[in-house]
Amino acid sequence: MNWGLLFESYGAVFFDVQVLLMTLLGAAGGVLLGAIPGMTATMGVALLIPFSFGMDLIPSIGLLLGIYCGGMYGGSISAILIHAPGTPAAAATLLDGYPMCQKGQAGRALSIAMFSSFCGGIIGALVMTFLSPLIADVAMEFTSAEMLMLAVFGLSVIVAISGQSIAKGLISAFFGMLLCTIGMDPTYSAKRYTFGVKPLYSGLAFIPVLIGLFAVAEIIAGVERTINGEEKQESSNEKINEVLPDLKTILQIWPQIISGGLIGTFIGAIPGAGGDIAVFVSYGFNKSFSKYPEKWGTGIPQGVASTESANNGCSGGAMIPLLSLGVPGDAVTAIILGAFIMKGIQPGPTMYRDQLDTVYCVFAALMLANLAMLIVGCAGVRFFAKIVSIEKKILYPIILVISLLGAFSINKNVFDVGVCVVFGIIGWLMNKFEFPLSPVLLALILGPMCEQNFVRFMDLNGGNFGAIVGHPIAIGFLVVAVGTVLFSIYNQGKINKREAAAKKAAKANEQ
Amino acid sequence: MKKTQTKAFSNLVASLILLAFEAWAYFQTLGFKIVKKAAVQPATFPQIMCIGMMIFTVILLIQSILKLKKADPDDPMMEASASINIIKNKGVQAAAFVIVLCIAYAALFEVLGYVLVSTLIAAVIMWLIGKRDVKQIVLVSILVPLLMWFVFYKLLTVNIPMGVLTPLKNLVDMI
Incomplete structure (x- = not known):
């Protein structure tokens, strides 16, 4: 660790007005979007990433990390106030947050959520700062074989956690990888799936595809739900009196904050696993070690603290594989990786050798993003509490026109607006048929890495794939990838059986 | 079922x-x-x-x-599929209409310009999903695209097609 450069980078980030402003704006945007039920952090980043065009790398990364951290916390606001998690990562917060609100402690619950989110985020950022260089050191020795299998491993994990059907998750992942092959082949410049359309020669632009899949598709589905009367209009009139928890509460919740932050960080560091898993693991872990587990779920501060520190801990954890291996930890970091690539920087082990100052600036930006989230949260918690009541009938058209403009502005090309619309339709259909979207996104990022390393490996070994046996680390990744998919199939089977039994019991109770 | x-x-x-x-x-x-x-x-x-x-x-x-x-048709546990029946399901009809609007949006983006085409699509969608406050519809559908254009054009220096509203762009440039 180069301490001098690390402190210098912190100084450069914390005292740069543009970075400060962008991070604060990002945090405000993230909390705002996260507070609206149904608007995920992924959608927030997809929607706001065009605002980072034209900026230098660090301000734009500050903006995106601000949205990421803000979105993670923002989800808790609606979970606590209206029993509807703003983001999947806030799903466990409502278990104790909403009962606290019902007891008239909405302000206390929100202040605990904010403070725990901040502490969890700082734990994640610290672990990232010290752990990722060690991983990068090991990864420096990786050849094309290891990189290929690392990408396969990354995909296997995201597929494994992508929902009820593993087959659908894998189809989505292969579809995403196939999309990556559109355009000129990177090795021989052969045209693939271009059909004489010139804008396709350079391949599909990542951002319009992303905005289409995650924002436009959601608008189409939202309109459908509204017309069918399935869209609930939420509202909350809770008065918020507390901004930060008092010392007594902090002393009560600190063990949950630390364990939640660490659990979140380590789960976030597993490629593909994100906040939605971490919060339940942290909640379960802290509940089982509690002296009074029977009180969990009735509205206790420890419940809120354990989940909120875990989901913000994930933000630091997910950055570990992104920076050290070039493999995104979750959907949001996949978009952040896209932003790096857009700026001409390829994260991965070589970044620690060639651009250490940039790496340290990213560390500092994450720390700043958590601080910005705390400042924005303290200053605007009463306002954000009103956001949960925003009318969707106004919100949907606003998001649509911002999304389509974002798709245009990446290359200043109307063709990208068309691409965004097409992927909006594809995303809507995939949602209808319950095909997960996240594997497509991850595959779009990992696909080129996979193909380039595959071609390089095969060229070096005269087309003999069997030569992979000589690379024990690569084999290790492959075994873990296969094991992950097999375990997920087994685990999903158990979950499906349990859910079917629960449904049957519920039906029997109704009758 | x-x-x-x-x-x-x-x-x-x-x-x-x-x-x-x-x-x-x-x-x-x-x-x-x-x-x-x-x-x-x-x-x-x-x-x-x-x-x-x-x-x-x-x-x-x-x-x-x-x-x-x-599958047993009388089994209450059978999972229903999401509807894509465009003839019977009004929600699907509305979704299809939004898709058509989006395609038209992409086709007219350069001709009419971002602000005008966005104003139109926003107003139509708000009306479609049941917003009936004309004042709000007009305000939101005009102000949001204008604000977005201003942010992207002036602050982020992205040149966005203005189509028939190009004089507005010239006016802003002059100011």
């Missing part, structure tokens, strides 16, 4: 559509350039992806067929 309204049936339909798409995508790869002495041809990777997709689509197809065979 009819078997055709179950999730298993919709999975079966989806698998058949996907298989047709995958066969088409694979067939396309046969026309890619062949490079002499290359260990991996430009077509190899897309072919592997097509085959991978096909394998899991066939698995999904078999799962759906087995579920449909076992």
